[in-house]
Amino acid sequence: MDCTATAPCDLDGAQAKARRLASKGAAVTVELLDGRYELSETLRYTAEDSGTAEHPVVWRAADPGKVVISGGTRVTGWTEHDDERGIWVADVPAGSQSRQLYVNGAWAPVAQAGAGELGFPSSWTGTSTGYEVTHDASRKWLDALSPEDAGKVEFVYTGKTGPWTQSRCLVDSVAPKEGSTTVTMLDTCWDGMTKRPPRAPVESGGLPNMSTSTVPTRVENHYSLLSTGEWFLDSDAGKLYYAPKTGVDMKTLDVTLPRLERLMTVGGTLAEPVHDLVFEGLQFSYATWLGPSRTGFAEVQSNLHITGAPNQGKCAVTTPAGSCPYGALSQPLGNVDVTASRDIRFVGNTFRALGGAGLGVRYGATGTVIEGNHITDTSSTGIYLGCTYDPQPWDAGTHSGIKQHCTPDAAAVAGDTIDTNEVVKGTRVSNNVIHAVGRDYKAAPGVTILFGQDLRMDHNEVFDTPYTGITAGIVQGHATDADNPGNNPNVNARNVISDNLIYNYMQELRDGGAIYVEGHQAQYIEKADGTLDIAATRANGFRASGNVAFNDHPDTNFTYYDDAGSQFITWDGNVAFKTAGASQGGCSPAGYLWTENNYLSGRVGRYPCPPDPLAVVTGNNTKIPGSPTLADVPEAKFAEAGLERTHRALSRTGPLELRYESPRSADGTRLLAVSGLTDRTRIYAGRTLLEQRRINSTFVEVAVPDAVASHPISVGRPADPHRWTRVNETDPSTTSSGWSLSSGRGLGDFHDDLLHAKENGSTVSFRFTGSRVRIYGETNADQGELAITVDGGKAVTVDTRSPSRRSNTVVYETPRLGDGEHAVTITKVSGTYGTFDGYEYLDRW
Numbered sequence: 001m002d003c004t005a006t007a008p009c010d011l012d013g014a015q016a017k018a019r020r021l022a023s024k025g026a027a028v029t030v031e032l033l034d035g036r037y038e039l040s041e042t043l044r045y046t047a048e049d050s051g052t053a054e055h056p057v058v059w060r061a062a063d064p065g066k067v068v069i070s071g072g073t074r075v076t077g078w079t080e081h082d083d084e085r086g087i088w089v090a091d092v093p094a095g096s097q098s099r100q101l102y103v104n105g106a107w108a109p110v111a112q113a114g115a116g117e118l119g120f121p122s123s124w125t126g127t128s129t130g131y132e133v134t135h136d137a138s139r140k141w142l143d144a145l146s147p148e149d150a151g152k153v154e155f156v157y158t159g160k161t162g163p164w165t166q167s168r169c170l171v172d173s174v175a176p177k178e179g180s181t182t183v184t185m186l187d188t189c190w191d192g193m194t195k196r197p198p199r200a201p202v203e204s205g206g207l208p209n210m211s212t213s214t215v216p217t218r219v220e221n222h223y224s225l226l227s228t229g230e231w232f233l234d235s236d237a238g239k240l241y242y243a244p245k246t247g248v249d250m251k252t253l254d255v256t257l258p259r260l261e262r263l264m265t266v267g268g269t270l271a272e273p274v275h276d277l278v279f280e281g282l283q284f285s286y287a288t289w290l291g292p293s294r295t296g297f298a299e300v301q302s303n304l305h306i307t308g309a310p311n312q313g314k315c316a317v318t319t320p321a322g323s324c325p326y327g328a329l330s331q332p333l334g335n336v337d338v339t340a341s342r343d344i345r346f347v348g349n350t351f352r353a354l355g356g357a358g359l360g361v362r363y364g365a366t367g368t369v370i371e372g373n374h375i376t377d378t379s380s381t382g383i384y385l386g387c388t389y390d391p392q393p394w395d396a397g398t399h400s401g402i403k404q405h406c407t408p409d410a411a412a413v414a415g416d417t418i419d420t421n422e423v424v425k426g427t428r429v430s431n432n433v434i435h436a437v438g439r440d441y442k443a444a445p446g447v448t449i450l451f452g453q454d455l456r457m458d459h460n461e462v463f464d465t466p467y468t469g470i471t472a473g474i475v476q477g478h479a480t481d482a483d484n485p486g487n488n489p490n491v492n493a494r495n496v497i498s499d500n501l502i503y504n505y506m507q508e509l510r511d512g513g514a515i516y517v518e519g520h521q522a523q524y525i526e527k528a529d530g531t532l533d534i535a536a537t538r539a540n541g542f543r544a545s546g547n548v549a550f551n552d553h554p555d556t557n558f559t560y561y562d563d564a565g566s567q568f569i570t571w572d573g574n575v576a577f578k579t580a581g582a583s584q585g586g587c588s589p590a591g592y593l594w595t596e597n598n599y600l601s602g603r604v605g606r607y608p609c610p611p612d613p614l615a616v617v618t619g620n621n622t623k624i625p626g627s628p629t630l631a632d633v634p635e636a637k638f639a640e641a642g643l644e645r646t647h648r649a650l651s652r653t654g655p656l657e658l659r660y661e662s663p664r665s666a667d668g669t670r671l672l673a674v675s676g677l678t679d680r681t682r683i684y685a686g687r688t689l690l691e692q693r694r695i696n697s698t699f700v701e702v703a704v705p706d707a708v709a710s711h712p713i714s715v716g717r718p719a720d721p722h723r724w725t726r727v728n729e730t731d732p733s734t735t736s737s738g739w740s741l742s743s744g745r746g747l748g749d750f751h752d753d754l755l756h757a758k759e760n761g762s763t764v765s766f767r768f769t770g771s772r773v774r775i776y777g778e779t780n781a782d783q784g785e786l787a788i789t790v791d792g793g794k795a796v797t798v799d800t801r802s803p804s805r806r807s808n809t810v811v812y813e814t815p816r817l818g819d820g821e822h823a824v825t826i827t828k829v830s831g832t833y834g835t836f837d838g839y840e841y842l843d844r845w
């Protein structure tokens with residue numbers, strides 16, 4: 001075969017020729033011509049595909065960004081199915097299975113509805129296997145399910161197995177009978193959510209059980225739930241349904257249904273690793289992950305979940321003992337997976353529209369380089385490093401589990417002899433843009449680090465994550481604290497996270513941070529007398545330096561978070577601002593924690609959970625304002641975080657959006673953060689184009705003349721002079737007395753939360769600068785009157801009672817006010833409840 005530009009061959013042919021040439025010591029580059037390569041099965045690279053250090057085998061796009069490695073099939077032949085609801089249908093092969101669908105290259109949500117939309121109450125009667133439902137509206141919906149459809153319906157539980165989780169479980173069956181309906185849930189996930197063993201005395205972190213009476217926050221995957229932009233797959237009938245937006249021609253959409261779970265594996269054995277392979281300029285897209293449809297998704301933390309007995313991963317802390325090692329939970333599938341390898345490089349690729357984790361690196365992978373890639377639109381985490389089953393590979397009792405769970409093919413590595421040769425070592429993750437992860441599994445961090453050594457994760461940009469930005473050592477630290485610092489050791493050593501830019505994280509879930517760490521982060525080093533050498537062990541530990549974090553959710557408790565069992569961690573020279581809670585701290589770390597030379601707007605060293613951590617050192621930290629200017633933080637801190645100059649062009653892959661603006665300095669300048677920033681991005685104050693000075697990939701300084709100092713800043717185009725801005729009730733501009741925050745109701749609240757009050761006389765107040773304001777809340781039969789005053793004037797009484805619930809709705813809009821700052825107070829007057837779901841103000845200039 002020729003495999004030339006004039007006589008190209010397919011991927012199999014190219015691989016066969018590359019193998020022959022590489023085996024003779026030749027330098028081999030495989031150039032892929034533009035197009036979409038539809039895979040019929042997983043691409044597999046083994047030791048036969050290896051190059052040499054001098055001549056690595058390179059798989060490269062002839063035109064970077066124009067080659068797509070696809071695990072899906074384009075769906076065509078659409079016909080209108082339901083004109084009234086705007087639903088279209090197309091034939092797909094019978095038996096097709098996927099948990100994802102991609103429209104014009106982007107993730108589309110499956111058919112779904114919130115519990116409130118379906119009329120579900122706040123609780124059902126729980127049983128050991130599911131529910132016994134007597135509520136009329138709930139029964140009406142459940143009883144209408146056919147036996148075939150019932151087994152496809154999935155219940156979603158946001159925040160119900162811990163505020164940092166979003167568990168989900170398939171219905172097994174629905175059995176209507178007189179007076180009640182029996183709902184039986186898929187036993188593996190139901191038991192994993194509701195029958196977890198109690199927290200053991202040695203554990204510093206708990207895994208909360210969900211009450212069996214808990215109603216799901218959302219229901220997914222039934223045809224009746226379809227609304228605009230959503231899809232439903234009838235696998236048995238071979239029918240795919242989709243509801244496009246009004247006015248969109250269905251036949252112009254590129255709809256792709258994934259078929260494969262793994263697009264590519266790169267793996268040999270520990271004795272014969274695959275090595276010296278490079279992948280450049282390729283796009284990996286359109287894969288699914290079917291595991292949650294088989295076992296459910298009883299989430300524990302950061303997409304780790306229970307697929308076995310409820311005490312999975314509890315090891316010796318429960319009776320009977322759970323599976324070992326401690327924390328050996330199931331982790332998401334990597335749609336591209338690297339194992340038993342040496343010197344594999346991913347440079348300038350795109351990982352997009354993937355149903356699991358974008359890229360997984362584990363089981364003896366050494367010297368992996370992940371540089372200059374764009375990772376987005378993944379259903380789980382962007383990058384996974386390590387495996388939950390291998391914190392202690394020196395223990396022969398773990399080897400069977402490691403082979404079974406840390407590799408894509410246990411049979412292929414059956415002959416491997418495991419020791420510390422299995423540890424993931426020397427990984428470099430640099431200059432990548434990672435955003436919009438966790439599309440389906442909301443507790444997905446941008447990057448998840450489990451166990452490994454000599455990691456260098458630097459100059460990445462991580463943003464728009466529903467949970468934590470970067471996490472390390474999750475769950476395994478729960479068996480360690482200051483009273484038991486030596487418990488549960490692992491292989492971690494010398495891992496460094498530096499000069500990353502992390503923002504707009506923690507957007508949907510709670511109890512995480514910009515960088516979240518648990519457990520042992522160093523190998524202990526002892527002095528000659530057998531005592532712990534703290535200085536040497538610290539040098540062997542975890543370091544986070546030069547990172548810049550901003551824009552978390554108002555409920556976030558820590559920015560740089562050393563949590564359960566954390567030890568030998570250095571926080572040095574980091575920046576945190578425009579964040580909630582403490583800038584650094586955690587709950588029950590073991591200790592040996594150094595926080596020095598940082599620029600932080602929040603509290604340092606907050607450890608509210610017993611026991612007190614050992615050897616905590618803080619010093620030379622600078623307190624900065626919540627909204628700093630360049631006068632408050634050295635410019636070099638902003639300049640050095642995020643993409644390096646050689647990779648700055650990659651910043652264009654993010655959505656063009658203003659993320660931060662500082663107050664105007666005395667010299668008329670403002671510091672801005674703009675995702676999607678390029679050298680050609682135009683920035684305006686009102687309709688005036690501003691002079692700008694780019695500081696790094698995302699930060700830019702603009703000069704704002706006095707004449708437009710009060711005008712709103714906008715990027716890309718001039719601002720609308722009549723701009724409405726929505727503000728959530730958790731914003732610092734709001735204060736309250738007698739009101740409580742409700743989150744995760746699944747009723748359509750703005751940001752899925754609102755304030756509510758039961759006591760008459762309870763007040764909530766806020767201030768805004770503008771000329772008019774709309775007040776949002778909920779109307780329902782159990783609500784009553786609110787008294788609203790503006791600038792201390794006469795109160796206006798608003799009745800929020802209505803026959804049915806309407807969430808996230810305007811309950812009052814002021815008349816035209818004078819331009820400037822205004823104060824609003826809302827007082828509950830009558831009814832069972834009063835609600836407040838934030839406000840929206842008109843900014844005139």
